Structure formats: C-alpha cells, structure tokens
Amino acid sequence: MELIELTDIYTAYEGGDKPVIKGLSLDVKKGEYVLIGGPNGAGKTTLLESINGMVKITHGGAKVCGIDVNKAGNEVRKKVGYVIQNFYFDPFTPFTAGQVVMMGRYGRMGFFRWPKKEDYQAVEKAIRLLGIEDLVNKPIGTLSGGQQQKVMIAQNVAKEPDIMLLDEPFSNLDFHAREFITKVLEDLSGKGMPVIMVSHAFDDLPDRKIRMVIMNEGKISYDDTCDSNEVEGIVRKASRVN
Numbered sequence: 001m002e003l004i005e006l007t008d009i010y011t012a013y014e015g016g017d018k019p020v021i022k023g024l025s026l027d028v029k030k031g032e033y034v035l036i037g038g039p040n041g042a043g044k045t046t047l048l049e050s051i052n053g054m055v056k057i058t059h060g061g062a063k064v065c066g067i068d069v070n071k072a073g074n075e076v077r078k079k080v081g082y083v084i085q086n087f088y089f090d091p092f093t094p095f096t097a098g099q100v101v102m103m104g105r106y107g108r109m110g111f112f113r114w115p116k117k118e119d120y121q122a123v124e125k126a127i128r129l130l131g132i133e134d135l136v137n138k139p140i141g142t143l144s145g146g147q148q149q150k151v152m153i154a155q156n157v158a159k160e161p162d163i164m165l166l167d168e169p170f171s172n173l174d175f176h177a178r179e180f181i182t183k184v185l186e187d188l189s190g191k192g193m194p195v196i197m198v199s200h201a202f203d204d205l206p207d208r209k210i211r212m213v214i215m216n217e218g219k220i221s222y223d224d225t226c227d228s229n230e231v232e233g234i235v236r237k238a239s240r241v242n
C-alpha cells in the first residue's frame with residue numbers, strides 16, 4: 001500500500017513568488033528506507049514539509065496515509081513523525097528531556113489531558129530505544145546538541161507514527177550515536193514504518209538496499225534503489241548544479 005502519494009505537486013511558501021517544488025511525483029510504500037540527497041536549496045526540506053502539510057500544495061495531488069494533505073494537514077501531522085533540521089532550546093526552556101519526549105504523545109492525547117498508561121509506556125519504550133535514560137530529568141536546554149537530537153528522535157518514536165521523516169538527523173551526532181540511530185531507523189523500517197531521511201552524510205546508512213532520491217531545483221532527478229556503498233557515487237553524478 002502506498003503511504004505517500006504525491007502526483008505532480010507544486011508548492012510555494014507564504015509570500016514566496018515562485019514555487020519551490022515544481023512538478024514532483026513520489027510514491028512511498030510501507031517499510032521503504034528512502035534517502036533524499038541533492039544540492040543546497042534543491043527543495044529537500046520543502047519536500048518533507050509538503051508531505052507533512054506544512055507548506056501549501058498549489059497544484060497536483062498529495063495523499064499521505066490515505067488523507068488529502070491540503071484538506072486535513074492536522075490529521076496527517078498526527079500520523080507522521082518529523083525530526084526537524086534546526087532546533088534550538090534555550091538553557092532556560094522549562095521542560096525536562098522526558099517531558100519533551102512526552103510531547104510526542106500530544107497528538108493522540110490532546111493538549112490538556114493527562115497521559116494514560118499507553119502514553120507512559122510509549123515514552124518509556126522510546127527513551128530505552130534511544131538509550132537516553134540518564135537524561136530524562138534534565139532540563140532540555142542544558143543538554144548538548146547531540147543529546148537534544150536524540151531526545152527529538154525519541155519524541156518522534158514515542159509518537160508511534162505511520163511514517164518517519166528526518167531532516168539531517170546526524171548533523172549533531174558523534175560516530176557511535178550515528179551508528180546507533182542508523183540501527184534504530186533500520187529496525188523501524190524493518191517493522192514496516194517508511195523512513196524518509198534528508199542527508200548529506202553517506203557513511204551512516206543501513207547495510208541493505210535503500211531507495212535513493214535526488215532532487216535538483218524542486219524536481220526529482222534520480223530515483224532508484226541501490227546498495228548503501230553506491231550512494232556517494234550516485235549523489236556526485238546526479239547532483240549537478242546548473
């Protein structure tokens with residue numbers, strides 16, 4: 001079953017005069033591991049935000065988990081995990097890391113409700129999976145960039161989404177953390193959750209066939225499955241900058 005169906009979409013940011021995504025089609029099925037590459041400014045983040053209903057699709061059709069993204073973006077966002085690229089927590093942010101992970105459950109439980117047993121269980125499981133047990137009681141803003149990154153991934157794992165989107169998830173992580181998170185993502189996609197990751201790093205890929213999508217100027221210029229050790233060569237060849 002296709003969990004993502006984008007058909008000839010164009011998207012534009014509020015106030016932007018030109019479309020950023022220009023005639024892009026992409027179908028993603030259960031369990032796929034998709035790596036999105038391409039030069040700076042090609043529209044990779046915008047593609048993730050189009051899938052998530054965060055930018056307006058001005059033309060074409062977009063269904064995610066069977067839901068029309070333009071009509072019910074909120075419903076789509078409840079089903080999609082999204083680890084964003086640039087986040088910053090002020091040292092005085094009044095939440096612990098554990099509370100930030102629990103925020104992943106808000107879409108299910110509603111903002112002003114108390115967490116139920118299943119919410120605590122999902123949070124505990126995500127914390128264990130990411131190995132951040134010793135961080136949960138610390139204020140989020142006092143953690144290192146890499147530790148915060150793990151907390152944000154845990155938040156999205158706790159959400160128990162149908163699809164996981166990640167934008168440069170390795171940017172703050174050391175070698176061991178990258179290897180570890182790669183295994184976590186591989187495991188999630190092995191259980192059926194499509195993982196769609198924007199990355200400029202090619203040394204931390206699962207040891208399996210992955211789907212490589214390359215974007216150039218708002219379009220897909222390459223889309224095929226390959227072995228992880230072929231990725232770098234493909235990106236070099238296909239990421240031409242006009």
Ligand SMILES: Nc1ncnc2c1ncn2[C@@H]1O[C@H](COP(=O)(O)OP(=O)(O)OP(=O)(O)O)[C@@H](O)[C@H]1O
Pocket residue numbers: 013014016020038039040041042043044045046047
């Ligand atoms: N919030 C925004 N409002 C207006 N234009 C935006 C916004 N975000 C991105 N853009 C524009 O959309 C284009 C694509 O940006 P995007 O961030 O999707 O590229 P990218 O491929 O993810 O780049 P990078 O590899 O540098 O992260 C750029 O020209 C950028 O200026």
